[in-house]
Amino acid sequence: MRVLLTGASGYLGQHVLARLRERGLDVVLLGRSRPLGERDLPWLPVDLLDDHDLASALGEARASHLLHLAWYAEYGRYWDSPLNLRWVDASLRLLQAFTEQGGRHAVITGTCAEYDWSGEGLLHEDTTPLNPSSLYGAAKDATRRLAQAWCRGQGVTLAWGHVFFPFGPGEARQRMLPSLIDVFRGRSVPFGVNAEAWRGMLPVRDAADALAHLLVQGCDGRYNICSGQPVQVREVVRMLARICGADPAALLALATARPGDPHVLVGDNKRLLATGWQPSQTLEQGLLDSVHFADLRVKKVDT
Structure with missing residues (x-):
């Protein structure tokens, strides 16, 4: 297993990379800059928002698995930023290049903002309507629908994580x-x-571990990344x-x-727990x- 990881410099990404390292996985980083302190890992200097030759970069990565976290996430601005539209395109181009270069399994982070928030009960993957009220949520929802359709056609498994505001070391001080x-x-x-x-509050260490678990287990479908x-x-x-x-x-x-x-x-989070994952x-x-x-x-x- 060789994992291509995007967004490793971000808040959640730093914790995900740590969990992948704990598992002893072979990791290749892709992004605009190399994460601090990660000189020992191979790094592909690619800005996903540029018209980069992703086929060449992904061919160099030789990754069997993709864990895609990168997205615009500046505190207080990402909800309605037009950059959300560009990240839809970037994410889908990355997924296309990954599968065309032989990738077999992907995990992509979505958001709880894809759901309809007007109800009072727990948000469930099968029963809660998907009705985002922000541009951010709508962009993630659109990416998920297109990514699932693409992966089905390519015979590639895709785990989509609806992430519920993980908290802990490294989060923006304004939160x-x-x-x-x-x-x-x-x-x-x-x-x-x-x-x-x-x-529902989940420590970021456990949120990162849940995503790494979905990757290693080859899980397919939608999963709430939350405490429940x-x-x-x-x-x-x-x-x-x-x-x-x-x-x-x-x-x-x-x-x-x-x-x-x-x-x-x-x-x-019953579906996530059913995969064998447990919070720590x-x-x-x-x-x-x-x-x-x-x-x-x-x-x-x-x-």
Whole structure:
């Protein structure tokens, strides 16, 4: 098995690469720049948004498996960015070149934003409608439909992962958990959160491990990459405050629902569990990792 990995420099990608390394897999990296600290792995310097000769690059890679993570993901801007349209084309050109060069199995990351978020129950691969409300979700949905059709015609297996907001070391500092840690460490002022909302939160280490598992097992079809365990945001805030030795009262006093923010956003992960995958971290363990990483990041800046 030789794995072609895109997006290894990204937040999720760094963790996926670590999980592939743990499995001792032969990995080839493809992207605009080589990930920091990865000098020992072969790297193909390709910008997927350019009109690059992907057939030549994929022929050089000689990969049997593809794990495609790369996409535009700048915090706060990716939801409605026109770059989503370019990534549809780039992803499909990459998949076409991979299969035409003899690739046999692919895993591509989608998003929970492909689903209809208007319901109250768990989002399930078979029963929840696919009705994205953002350009990002629509672009991922379109990519999935075309990728599945292409792979069926080529006799190639494809696992599509609906990823549900993994959290942990390396995530953007503007996101909710790093921002909460800054509040509880006294680095910023309290702000309001949608405390009554229910979310399914999966540590990024486990999200990455699930994708690596789908790759190694040769799984086919759609899979929710999520914890499957609903937790109220209010309880997450309290747990995080306890880890930081802080009082969450001032922050929770500002709690407010946000327009358009779904009350329940939790995936059903029974299909993923049925493949033999199991999470390795609890929610609290994932939060401890987040706090440790955030404190180290601030320490490095200060020194």
